[in-house]
Amino acid sequence: MNKHDKTPLHIALVMDGNGRWAASQGRERAFGHASGTESVRACIRAALSTGVRYLTLYAFSTENWERPREEVEGLMDLLCDSIAKESPELARQGVRVMVIGARAGLSERVRRHIEAIESETAGGKNLTVVLAVNYSARSELVRAASLIAADAIAGGLSPVMITEAALAEKLYTAEIPDPDMIVRTGGEQRLSNFLLWQAAYSELYFTPVMWPDFGEEEFRGAVEEYGRRERRFGKLTNSY
Ligand code: IPE
Ligand code: IPE
Numbered sequence: 059m060n061k062h063d064k065t066p067l068h069i070a071l072v073m074d075g076n077g078r079w080a081a082s083q084g085r086e087r088a089f090g091h092a093s094g095t096e097s098v099r100a101c102i103r104a105a106l107s108t109g110v111r112y113l114t115l116y117a118f119s120t121e122n123w124e125r126p127r128e129e130v131e132g133l134m135d136l137l138c139d140s141i142a143k144e145s146p147e148l149a150r151q152g153v154r155v156m157v158i159g160a161r162a163g164l165s166e167r168v169r170r171h172i173e174a175i176e177s178e179t180a181g182g183k184n185l186t187v188v189l190a191v192n193y194s195a196r197s198e199l200v201r202a203a204s205l206i207a208a209d210a211i212a213g214g215l216s217p218v219m220i221t222e223a224a225l226a227e228k229l230y231t232a233e234i235p236d237p238d239m240i241v242r243t244g245g246e247q248r249l250s251n252f253l254l255w256q257a258a259y260s261e262l263y264f265t266p267v268m269w270p271d272f273g274e275e276e277f278r279g280a281v282e283e284y285g286r287r288e289r290r291f292g293k294l295t296n297s298y
């Protein structure tokens with residue numbers, strides 16, 4: 059259970075603005091990405107202390123492969139280094155790490171790091187951190203359609219059995235509740251192919267703060283803003 063009803067169970071974060079933050083200080087983009095790892099630590103701490111149980115982090119989109127090779131390699135190195143460095147502390151904090159996205163498109167080295175942190179933190183009960191790596195919501199939906207078609211051909215599934223629940227079960231996020239709130243740093247107001255199905259009724263929160271400047275206080279600010287939102291899910295409520 060959450061500490062109180064108004065605490066979001068699940069916050070998903072689009073961690074944007076690293077490059078612009080670095081440029082504003084006359085530094086390389088890689089410096090922004092490296093500095094952003096401190097914000098990840100801060101948000102995990104804040105999620106643990108506010109009672110948020112699921113924290114999804116958009117770390118690398120399928121479209122991000124289109125960036126210069128040097129930046130992509132730098133991001134993959136940073137991912138592996140951060141995984142190796144943080145895994146023991148995350149396990150100690152009771153944080154479970156899961157990775158979503160197209161794993162087959164990742165290098166053998168990245169896959170090994172992902173598998174290691176998933177197994178080392180598998181027992182975590184306090185918070186689930188879902189890392190989206192090589193993630194594309196449209197690809198996730200296409201993959202779900204393909205899995206459903208395979209079930210149908212195999213004879214276990216008829217078209218009338220294709221319900222919302224049946225489709226959701228084929229997504230990477232099958233075991234994870236939909237995000238209550240999606241937070242995007244860096245000032246852009248778009249989803250950039252993130253959790254398109256799961257975001258159907260998510261509260262959206264856009265902040266101009268660049269990701270490396272987003273810390274515990276900013277995270278708590280987002281949780282407080284969530285508490286002021288009224289979710290109606292298409293129904294009418296007492297306040298109107
Ligand atoms: C987000 O920061 C990190 C990734 C997309 C991997 P950006 O690298 O997009 O930073 P900006 O948006 O260019 O400032
Ligand atoms: C979204 O940021 C992806 C991640 C944060 C990993 P981008 O910087 O890639 O998004 P666009 O290109 O501005 O839409």
Ligand code: MG
Nearest residue numbers: 074075076244
């Ligand atoms: Mg960006």
